[in-house]
Amino acid sequence: TEKEIEIYYNTVLDIVSLAGKVVNAGFSAAKRIETKASAADLVTEFDQRVEEILIKHLQEKFPTHKFIGEESSSAGVQTVFGDDPTWIIDPIDGTTNFVHGFPFVAISIALAINKQVVIGVIYNPVLDLLYTAIHGKGAYRNGRPIKSSGQTDLALSQVAGEYGSSREPEVLTAKCQNLRVIIEKVHSIRAIGSAAMNLCLVAEGSCDAYFEYGIHIWDYAAGDLIAREAGAYTCDPSGGPLNLLHRCILCTATKKLAEQISPLLTHVNFPDD
Numbered sequence: 001t002e003k004e005i006e007i008y009y010n011t012v013l014d015i016v017s018l019a020g021k022v023v024n025a026g027f028s029a030a031k032r033i034e035t036k037a038s039a040a041d042l043v044t045e046f047d048q049r050v051e052e053i054l055i056k057h058l059q060e061k062f063p064t065h066k067f068i069g070e071e072s073s074s075a076g077v078q079t080v081f082g083d084d085p086t087w088i089i090d091p092i093d094g095t096t097n098f099v100h101g102f103p104f105v106a107i108s109i110a111l112a113i114n115k116q117v118v119i120g121v122i123y124n125p126v127l128d129l130l131y132t133a134i135h136g137k138g139a140y141r142n143g144r145p146i147k148s149s150g151q152t153d154l155a156l157s158q159v160a161g162e163y164g165s166s167r168e169p170e171v172l173t174a175k176c177q178n179l180r181v182i183i184e185k186v187h188s189i190r191a192i193g194s195a196a197m198n199l200c201l202v203a204e205g206s207c208d209a210y211f212e213y214g215i216h217i218w219d220y221a222a223g224d225l226i227a228r229e230a231g232a233y234t235c236d237p238s239g240g241p242l243n244l245l246h247r248c249i250l251c252t253a254t255k256k257l258a259e260q261i262s263p264l265l266t267h268v269n270f271p272d273d
């Protein structure tokens with residue numbers, strides 16, 4: 001019910017603000033850096049600690065809820081995306097930025113019920129930017145409503161795209177090819193290193209589109225809702241409906257823009273989450 005969602009929302013905001021303090025402390029501290037799937041796929045003790053804090057507090061408040069978390073999943077916990085209320089958590093989206101002191105890092109949390117995301121919260125504690133959305137109630141930055149740009153012309157667009165952390169030659173070739181094809185047709189391409197922040201940039205109209213292959217459900221579940229609530233359009237980059245387990249997203253200010261971008265892309269398949 002609406003009342004319950006409000007309780008979930010207020011609770012998660014308190015917990016995110018607490019976790020943000022830990023991310024901020026870590027941002028300027030020395031950290032232990034380890035690698036995961038590739039030499040460029042990084043994790044620090046702060047990613048793990050922040051995820052533990054978020055899950056512990058949410059579990060205390062909502063003992064029947066389920067969790068999907070980036071670091072739990074790296075530690076071998078199976079991703080189960082069912083109908084039960086499920087918190088989808090990226091404790092630090094933009095870990096490479098976090099390691100390098102580049103300020104685009106964010107805690108990303110979504111709550112899905114019956115596999116539909118109803119709450120999205122993305123908090124960048126370094127820049128103190130809090131993006132929020134509740135399904136049907138619009139998107140906000142630090143409490144003020146945000147709107148996507150409304151751009152319909154690819155030639156006038158600023159597009160966010162990423163190289164990602166895979167170093168597989170075929171994956172890199174396809175990704176570079178996509179950026180090559182797009183750059184010819186747009187004002188500019190930006191790569192800030194965080195899927196969650198990229199989706200917020202489209203939501204607030206600073207970018208007109210963002211696409212990426214190889215990301216995970218925790219990177220885009222919250223940002224997808226925030227972008228749509230701000231008036232943006234999201235889909236599978238191949239043109240079909242967005243699938244949160246499919247490891248990719250195309251997010252555009254308008255459906256017209258998606259129709260111009262999708263046919264230009266070489267589609268890269270990753271195994272589902």
Ligand code: LIP
Nearest residue numbers: 093094095162164165193194195
């Ligand atoms: C990151 C994504 C980013 C992508 C990186 C990485 P993480 O998430 O937000 O868009 O290009 O390779 O997947 O691992 O920092 O949470």
